[in-house]
Amino acid sequence: MIAEILAVGTELLMGQIANTNAQYISKRLNELGIGVYYHSVVGDNPGRLKNSLNLALSRADVIITTGGLGPTQDDLTKETIAEALGRKLVFHEETYQGIKAFFEKINKIMADSNGKQAYLPEGSIIVPNPNGTAPGCIIEKDNKIVVMLPGPPKEMIPMFEQTVCLYFESRTGQTINSRMLKVFGIGESEMELRILDIIEAQSNPTIAPYVGTGEVIIRVTAHEKDKERAEQLMEPVIRQIRERLGSFVYSDNGETMEEVVVGLLKKEGITLSVAESCTGGLVASTLISVPGVSEVFDRGFITYSNEAKIKELGVSEETIARFGAVSRETAEEMVSCLVKKTGTRAGIAVTGIAGPDGGTREKPVGLVCLAVSLDGEIVSHEVRIAGDRDRVRHVACLNALNLLRKKILGL
């Protein structure tokens, strides 16, 4: 089966947003064994939409549209496609009640225009939308499949995962089976060197590395009839990759670094406090993005100025004067003062030069010193991070969390 993704929305042609829906759907269709040959984007214009639909029908078996399902005059994907396929729009009571219930839930009054969203092409399979008012639908006609989904990713993605995937799985006899290994602390090229033979020897599962900010992600995807067989195929390959990459692999199920660290803290019952200079709250904020973190996260100090390091944490003036505010010695003293003060079992301290100014020959922009304390034992680490201020701070934060992860795991 060959698919084409057709996005509808003038905001895409104005450059207000990127077509991330096409990326998401493409990735998932490829994993299902459905090849994607074209993406296209048109504005909220019925004539051009109709032409693009007909073109897509002439060259693909599956057409997935995103956008144009809203309640306003501009939203005309459903009307245009139904007409092009010769289907009437019919009122769907259950969908109408669902839209009504949605407005009640969010405590807003339902506008008359939302009623239009309860009309769907005759004979179509309805794709419920748990996070919005616009339902999607699947139309089968003359061996072609047209799937219409709304534009907002937070609505589109759950609908794709919960309904559209199952639909294609049942048609293709395959399930989406993929696992994401998250790798930190090793460059992409070195990582590839270490596992190139594994990548090249494999066809099922496939192994695809790609680069995130400061980390590498390896997606292992098995094409199999059921989840169990897929796991059986993936398991030895994942084990092999883990053996080659050792402690650089911090997750084999797609978890973020902060989820892994918060998970470890909760499992071991370890409380944590942080002291941050250049990251300025980013380490704390990243950890606090994980729900339920309050069990283990106690408090944090953003000691941006030297005075704050001295006054709030109790770092000695002498240490800063002798080694500098950005030094392993200062980071170590920050963390030891921190845990003494807060009484938490674990602590993280970060100090560095995020740029764009403030660098010197000996201590250039991107130099970051990190220290971690666990039950009185302190480890520290110095890294040089390339990139702009945001990247330095982001990668410094990942390094700090990774240092704590390794300390907890005894790596």
Added chain:
Amino acid sequence: MIAEILAVGTELLMGQIANTNAQYISKRLNELGIGVYYHSVVGDNPGRLKNSLNLALSRADVIITTGGLGPTQDDLTKETIAEALGRKLVFHEETYQGIKAFFEKINKIMADSNGKQAYLPEGSIIVPNPNGTAPGCIIEKDNKIVVMLPGPPKEMIPMFEQTVCLYFESRTGQTINSRMLKVFGIGESEMELRILDIIEAQSNPTIAPYVGTGEVIIRVTAHEKDKERAEQLMEPVIRQIRERLGSFVYSDNGETMEEVVVGLLKKEGITLSVAESCTGGLVASTLISVPGVSEVFDRGFITYSNEAKIKELGVSEETIARFGAVSRETAEEMVSCLVKKTGTRAGIAVTGIAGPDGGTREKPVGLVCLAVSLDGEIVSHEVRIAGDRDRVRHVACLNALNLLRKKILGL
């Protein structure tokens, strides 16, 4: 002039990357007064590329391609398009020397395959690539313009800005002139109501509102021959919008809320400290993303637990017991204790329920209490924010910064 953007690359169809190039180019072309009617994406397949090019030539005046200009066998955009347009590829000595010099600069050996990149369609305008080896080119034929650019954004964007923009400016006699008004604290629909007549009455400049996370952006774009005249057209419209929206407009030059706040603090010589509960360092971290913030940002406390609020800031147990940790009273006491402790002129305190758990009937998820202190005067504010944990924290942070902005400006 009508444009179509044609991206070439199997990695886009595999979902490995999003087509951010199309977004970037669309935005710039719209600003130049060139409408974009279609985006399309094809893989590294000469047949499908040729078909897509011919289709684009049939429905657009300008076709901009991205991708497929590299040195490998897969990269065939230039060859395919040159053939379709009946142009020979000819060796270009200056480009060859440029590629050689590029490899010398980055201290790498030039592969034979890179030589192929010095061949360009006969009679084309060369678009130099200062950040890579693949030059781009512009072909004019039969009133159509085809522009080929490489795929990596860090190469494509400078080439577009330095060469392609000037080319279109000279053809259209227009320059890019737009200003972004940033609006916070008013819903999109209420804002539209207030300025709908201004939007509808205007054709030059055009006024386009769009929705960010928790804020609204209004782009005012003038199509004029030079910057000065464009400013003259935009100025009265921007003034009119500002009058209607008052203090909801926090920037009329595209600055972020944190840039505006740090700018005000620096201008007035006001030092700042922060105390955060539910935002957990996000307010500090957002401020610290602005270069040069160290002049004004002193320190921060992440007092996530009640104990931390009491011990680190000195909030009284009684206040928390009586009004709750999430209350205006606690937020006010947090900020008053904070500035007493740190001695900064300004302070921000945030406490709230970010979810997904922890809400009650009286204090639901999304309730956030904020307080700001400036030279001993305290103001506080209570907001209810819809959405998930990340959105609650992000919008809480914007609210906190906005409260400080308004206090400094006496609004």
